[in-house]
Amino acid sequence: MSGISRDEVAHLAHLARLELTTEELDHFAPQLDAILGHVSSVAQVAADDVPPTAHPVPVANVVREDVAGACLTADEALSGAPAVEQQRFKVPQILGDEQ
Template sequence: MSAISREDVVHLARLAHIEMNDAELDKMTGELAVIVDSIAAVSEAAGDDVPATSHPIPLTNVLREDVVGKTLTPEQALANAPDADENRFKVPAILDGE
């Protein structure tokens, strides 16, 4: 027996401000009952010997030392820039007055 009744669906529809006719209420009651029963079946399969997981593969961060490598000089970086000013790229303004 499902834990979802037609009255539950009527109440949820009212809370969500969703108007439903009798046919829609009956259909939704059946669909929600199937969902609740499916979740209950999965819950029964997980026993105390089955660890809870959030991801099927263990995740670990791959970190490396943050080391400064070879970098460009400001002149090299700006060599092919269409426009530059005081060692900075110069671009058209996109906001007025800011």
């Protein structure tokens, strides 16, 4: 496989809206070439009879049923709050009036 050139790295950086210095282009070109080489190796090993998968083991969604249970009353939930206003937690304002 021929090496990826600095111009190709610069073009990819431009497409990704990245500003790279000449040193970074020189640094990343061999790394991208190595990555493409590894991808090529994997593509050669992959057989047509093996379906593409995201996980080697079948994954099943194992969640419990959503069952309503006992919960706190508003007074119980607010009992430990440092400040309460109109049955709500009162916190310092962090946003101004501007929108």
